Amino acid sequence: xxxxxxxxxxxxxxxxxxxxxxxxxxxxxxxxxxxxxxxxxxxxxxxxxxxxxxxxxxxxxxxxxxxxxxxxxxxxxxxxxxxxxxxxxxxxxxxxxxxxxxxxxxxxxxxxxxxxxxxxxxxxxxxxxxxxxxxxxxxxxxxxxxxxxxxxxxxxxxxxxxxxxxxxxxxxxxxxxxxxxxxxxxxxxxxxxxxxxxxxxxxxxxxxxxxxxxxxxxxxxxxxxxxxxxxxxxxxxxxxxxxxxxxxxxxxxxxxxxxxxxxxxxxxxxxxxxxxxxxxxxxxxxxxxxxxxxxxxxxxxxxxxxxxxxxxxxxxxxxxxxxxxxxxxxxxxxxxxxxxxxxxxxxxxxxxxxxxxxxxxxxxx
Amino acid sequence: xxxxxxxxxxxxxxxxxxxxxxxxxxxxxxxxxxxxxxxxxxxxxxxxxxxxxxxxxxxxxxxxxxxxxxxxxxxxxxxxxxxxxxxxxxxxxxxxxxxxxxxxxxxxxxxxxxxxxxxxxxxxxxxxxxxxxxxxxxxxxxxxxxxxxxxxxxxxxxxxxxxxxxxxxxxxxxxxxxxxxxxxxxxxxxxxxxxxxxxxxxxxxxxxxxxxxxxxxxxxxxxxxxxxxxxxxxxxxxxxxxxxxxxxxxxxxxxxxxxxxxxxxxxxxxxxxxxxxxxxxxxxxxxxxxxxxxxxxxxxxxxxxxxxxxxxxxxxxxxxxxxxxxxxxxxxxxxxxxxxxxxxxxxxxxxxxxxxxxxxxxxxx
DNA sequence: GTACATGATGTTTGCGTAAACATCAGCCAC
DNA sequence: GTGGCTGATGTTTACGCAAACATCATGTAC
Numbered sequence: 144x145x146x147x148x149x150x151x152x153x154x155x156x157x158x159x160x161x162x163x164x165x166x167x168x169x170x171x172x173x174x175x176x177x178x179x180x181x182x183x184x185x186x187x188x189x190x191x192x193x194x195x196x197x198x199x200x201x202x203x204x205x206x207x208x209x210x211x212x213x214x215x216x217x218x219x220x221x222x223x224x225x226x227x228x229x230x231x232x233x234x235x236x237x238x239x240x241x242x243x244x245x246x247x248x249x250x251x252x253x254x255x256x257x258x259x260x261x262x263x264x265x266x267x268x269x270x271x272x273x274x275x276x277x278x279x280x281x282x283x284x285x286x287x288x289x290x291x292x293x294x295x296x297x298x299x300x301x302x303x304x305x306x307x308x309x310x311x312x313x314x315x316x317x318x319x320x321x322x323x324x325x326x327x328x329x330x331x332x333x334x335x336x337x338x339x340x341x342x343x344x345x346x347x348x349x350x351x352x353x354x355x356x357x358x359x360x361x362x363x364x365x366x367x368x369x370x371x372x373x374x375x376x377x378x379x380x381x382x383x384x385x386x387x388x389x390x391x392x393x394x395x396x397x398x399x400x401x402x403x404x405x406x407x408x409x410x411x412x413x414x415x416x417x418x419x420x421x422x423x424x425x426x427x428x429x430x431x432x433x434x435x436x437x438x439x440x441x442x443x444x445x446x447x448x449x450x451x452x453x454x455x456x457x458x459x460x461x462x463x464x465x466x467x468x469x470x471x472x473x474x475x476x477x478x479x480x481x482x483x484x485x486x487x488x489x490x491x492x493x494x495x496x497x498x499x500x501x502x503x504x505x506x507x508x
Numbered sequence: 509x510x511x512x513x514x515x516x517x518x519x520x521x522x523x524x525x526x527x528x529x530x531x532x533x534x535x536x537x538x539x540x541x542x543x544x545x546x547x548x549x550x551x552x553x554x555x556x557x558x559x560x561x562x563x564x565x566x567x568x569x570x571x572x573x574x575x576x577x578x579x580x581x582x583x584x585x586x587x588x589x590x591x592x593x594x595x596x597x598x599x600x601x602x603x604x605x606x607x608x609x610x611x612x613x614x615x616x617x618x619x620x621x622x623x624x625x626x627x628x629x630x631x632x633x634x635x636x637x638x639x640x641x642x643x644x645x646x647x648x649x650x651x652x653x654x655x656x657x658x659x660x661x662x663x664x665x666x667x668x669x670x671x672x673x674x675x676x677x678x679x680x681x682x683x684x685x686x687x688x689x690x691x692x693x694x695x696x697x698x699x700x701x702x703x704x705x706x707x708x709x710x711x712x713x714x715x716x717x718x719x720x721x722x723x724x725x726x727x728x729x730x731x732x733x734x735x736x737x738x739x740x741x742x743x744x745x746x747x748x749x750x751x752x753x754x755x756x757x758x759x760x761x762x763x764x765x766x767x768x769x770x771x772x773x774x775x776x777x778x779x780x781x782x783x784x785x786x787x788x789x790x791x792x793x794x795x796x797x798x799x800x801x802x803x804x805x806x807x808x809x810x811x812x813x814x815x816x817x818x819x820x821x822x823x824x825x826x827x828x829x830x831x832x833x834x835x836x837x838x839x840x841x842x843x844x845x846x847x848x849x850x851x852x853x854x855x856x857x858x859x860x861x862x863x864x865x866x867x868x869x870x871x872x873x
Numbered sequence: 874g875t876a877c878a879t880g881a882t883g884t885t886t887g888c889g890t891a892a893a894c895a896t897c898a899g900c901c902a903c
Numbered sequence: 904g905t906g907g908c909t910g911a912t913g914t915t916t917a918c919g920c921a922a923a924c925a926t927c928a929t930g931t932a933c
Contacts, residue, residue: 176679178889189913194891202911224656225599226889228590229918234656236633244609244619245813254609257636266655267634268601271622290631291589291599291656314541394817423817448610452759452788454819543919554883559921567881591919594888 177218186214197222228291237475238292238315240270240283242299246392247418247447248365248464249298252320255468256296263476268292272299275362287315294475296320300364316478318471321365325488329478331470335365338460338493339372342414342442343380345458345495350503351412351440353382357400357424359416360391369416369444385410392416394423401427404439411439411504418443418450418459425453425500436502446496455499466491542583551579562587593656602840603657603680605635605648607664611757612783612812613730613829614663617685620833621661628841633657637664640727652680659840661685665729681843683836686730690853694843696835700730703825703858704737707779707807708745710823710860715868716777716805718747722765722789724781725756734781734809750775757781759788766792769804776804776869783808783815783824790818790865801867811861820864831856 179197183190188207195203196211203211214220228234237260244250257267268290272283280299287295294316319328346354356373359366370387377384388403390396397420404410405427415421421443425435433439435455443450443459450457470489478485544562548555553572560568561576568576579585593599602625609615622632633655637648645664652660659681684693711719721738724731735752742749753768755761762785769775770793780786786808790800798804800820808815808824815822835854843850 179891180889190889191891191914192912194889195912198891204911207911221653223594223889224654225590225593226918227891228656229588229594229888229920230890230892232918234590236656244615250609250615253634254636257634258638261636261651266651269618269622269632269634271619271626273623286626286631288586289589291593291601394814398817419814419817422814426817426819426821429819449759449784449787449814452763452784452791454791454794456791544921545919555919556884556921557882560882563921569881572881588919591888592921594890594918595920595922597888 176223177220178223179220181218182211182214182220185218186211233293233479234291235264236266236268236292237472238268238270238287238290238295240272240287240295240297240299242272242275244271247445248462251464252298252468252471255465256471257468259469259472263472265293265472265476275299294318294479296471296475300362316475318475318478320467320471321363323364323368323488326486329474329486330488331467331474332488332490333365333462333464333467334490334492335368336372336375337490338444338462338495339369339414340376341493341495342444342460343373343376345497346412346414346440346442346501347376347380347382349412349440349501352504353377353385353412355385355404355410355413356387357397357404357413357415357420358387358389359420361389363392366392366416373414390416390420390423392419394419394426396420397423398427400424402431404428405431405433412501413439413441415441415443418445418447418453418457421450421457421459421500422453425455425457429454436500437505440501440504442501450496451498453500458498458501459496461494461496463491463493541588542585543588544585546583547576547579547585550583551576598658598844599656600629601631601633601657602837603633603635603652603655603660605637605652605660605662605664607637607640609636612810613827616829617663617833617836620830621836622833623830624834624837628837630658630837630841640664659683659844661836661840665727681840683840683843685832685836686728688729688733688853691851694839694851695853696832696839697853697855698730698827698829698832699855699857700733701737701740702855703809703827703860704734704779705741706858706860707809707825708738708741710862711777711779711805711807711866712741712745712747714777714805714866717869718742718750718777720750720769720775720778721752722762722769722778722780722785723752723754724785726754728757731757731781738779755781755785755788757784759784759791761785762788763792765789767796769793770796770798777866778804778806780806780808783810783812783818783822786815786822786824786865787818790820790822794819801865802870805866805869807866815861816863818865823863823866824861826859826861828856828858 179190179193182193186193188211192203192207193211196208239253239256241249241253244253260267270283270287272279292315296318298320300322317328319330321332322328322330324330343354354373354377356370358370374384388400390400397415400420401424404413404424413424415424421441424441428435428439435441441457443457446459446461450459470491474489544555544558548558551558553576557568557572558576561573604618604621606614606618609618625632635648635652637644657680661683663685665687682693684695686697687693687695689695708719719738719742721735723735739749753765755765762780765785766789769778769789778789780789786806789806793800793804800806806822808822811824811826815824835856839854
């Protein structure tokens with residue numbers, strides 16, 4: 144019994160040796176970190192007192208606290224988060240499930256989530272889904288089931304989530320970005336409709352007869368909403384929506400779509416559903432000798448950092464990803480804390496950023 | 509009592525009633541998930557047998573296994589990872605510390621890390637560092653100290669890591685991306701030098717007298733290495749390196765630097781340290797009436813997806829971020845498993861992607 | 874038939890922490 | 904001074920899991 148001869152008092156005295164021994168005891172040959180008990184022995188207090196100091200509870204003498212802190216430092220003590228999580232029943236971790244990080248929006252949102260979460264003392268665990276297939280999504284969620292998270296933020300179309308028939312750990316709260324499922328989930332999203340409307344109005348106000356649209360992929364809810372809003376804004380203004388041209392968000396797809404649009408002389412204004420496609424579009428127009436903005440005006444969506452360096456600098460709709468991320472964390476944590484499954488959609492406003500790719504039409508009219 | 513009439517089989521019998529009670533016991537009013545004990549009671553076996561089934565050990569009768577699985581399903585049992593981690597002494601989690609996710613490289617590497625880690629049954633926890641200041645870095649690491657991770661991958665300059673004087677939890681293994689500190693850490697990185705050399709050679713082979721360089725920020729090791737290799741390649745070829753122009757990786761900074769370069773008639777070829785700066789450079793050259801590639805050849809680094817849609821499509825050096833991420837995970841897990849602190853640097857090769865922004869010089873020579 | 878292996882299962886224990894409860898000294902009121 | 908009362912600290916316990924060990928049938932060798 145190494146601890147048998149411990150002198151009571153408040154002070155370790157001869158027991159200090161045993162404490163040190165214990166602190167560097169091994170498990171399976173590997174050095175283990177010191178536990179609360181080790182600190183307690185070295186400081187000559189009970190482990191509960193160490194716990195109190197560790198968690199910053201009142202009711203510990205300044206003297207005792209100092210002693211404990213010193214012991215912690217000497218042993219290099221750090222709380223074992225597994226034990227802590229087990230005891231407290233929470234992990235202080237948020238899981239984020241997202242598709243490919245190749246779109247600016249997802250990345251910026253993720254970054255904002257991580258930053259906000261850190262601020263709240265939460266860690267963020269990343270669950271990438273390589274492909275938007277049911278199997279992949281289901282795989283991610285089944286990994287999630289075994290994962291140590293208190294809440295989940297899903298950055299993806301909710302219909303894929305439903306389609307995957309995932310069952311989440313029952314107590315895990317979910318917030319979804321990019322969806323219209325506000326009646327089933329808590330949703331935080333950019334005001335896609337408002338931004339699209341602003342883009343269309345901007346072009347109409349410049350004097351264009353109508354506005355063409357280079358839309359995103361069919362299975363994207365965000366793309367769908369931008370397209371719907373484009374159509375609605377035109378109809379409201381009494382204009383006839385031209386046929387829809389679709390891309391897949393990539394610059395290449397924008398280029399291919401642009402090849403079609405470039406040969407249509409009647410097309411003087413295009414609203415691209417994101418900046419990357421607008422980039423490809425600019426290239427296609429350029430190659431066909433159609434000047435921007437003299438012959439064709441182009442407006443994008445997102446306001447990626449490079450947009451101001453396009454040729455010409457791109458007029459676009461700015462999204463506040465940081466705010467989206469912040470609101471996601473706030474929403475999901477309020478659900479965790481209050482348990483309430485508040486549903487509904489929160490929209491983050493957008494802002495039109497006029498640059499050099501839009502101008503009044505010059506050829507016709 | 510729905511389960512009360514269950515016949516004992518191997519045991520409890522009258523005790524079964526308590527099982528149901530316990531399975532739906534509450535904690536602080538909130539419903540708790542079922543534990544192994546609950547499953548065991550319902551299945552009429554010991555919790556150890558449940559554990560065996562849960563972990564796929566042999567030595568369980570098919571009959572028993574079925575019963576246990578059925579009970580698990582009925583109760584919606586999922587293993588508590590905190591308890592598991594506490595018991596096993598490992599978290600199956602890798603922490604990733606990184607600066608801003610606004611650079612393609614970091615993001616792509618992160619994504620590859622997450623994917624590889626998932627493959628190995630590991631989760632990835634993200635620790636963002638908002639600003640490259642010592643305080644921020646130190647903050648990230650102090651959060652890390654309380655974090656449940658077995659290993660850490662650092663995507664940043666190691667000198668910042670050292671400067672922050674961080675002490676990592678002793679048993680946590682580290683792998684660093686983007687550094688030359690292979691003698692102190694395990695480093696995985698792109699072959700910056702090889703890629704830069706290839707870029708310079710490509711331009712010289714086209715007949716350019718020399719190659720200008722639009723370098724990255726001074727505090728970036730990657731930028732430093734690209735710059736060094738550029739200089740070395742020129743010197744080797746007997747050319748005189750022109751003065752260095754620097755940006756900060758952003759397209760805007762490339763534009764500003766481009767304004768300087770555009771007015772220098774003797775500049776016929778530029779090697780930009782990344783594609784974003786190349787984009788800004790293209791814009792500046794265009795605005796000054798200098799055609800690319802006829803008057804000036806431009807080559808980038810990274811091969812971001814948009815590079816093929818630039819005006820003109822950008823010749824660039826392709827980085828295999830997926831491979832970098834994969835190797836990081838492999839390296840860090842081998843350290844975790846073998847405990848060996850193998851140091852040294854692993855380089856991932858690059859590949860030159862010729863597109864339309866480079867050509868033989870036409871004006872002079 | 875006894876002894877002894879084998880395989881299936883049950884029992885005990887402890888991981889590190891923190892809540893709940895217990896103790897104990899000092900202090901105040903009357 | 905006796906009976907609370909307060910504040911500081913110690914003791915017990917349980918969180919959920921899985922390793923280590925214990926048990927107990929059954930089968931098999933001689």
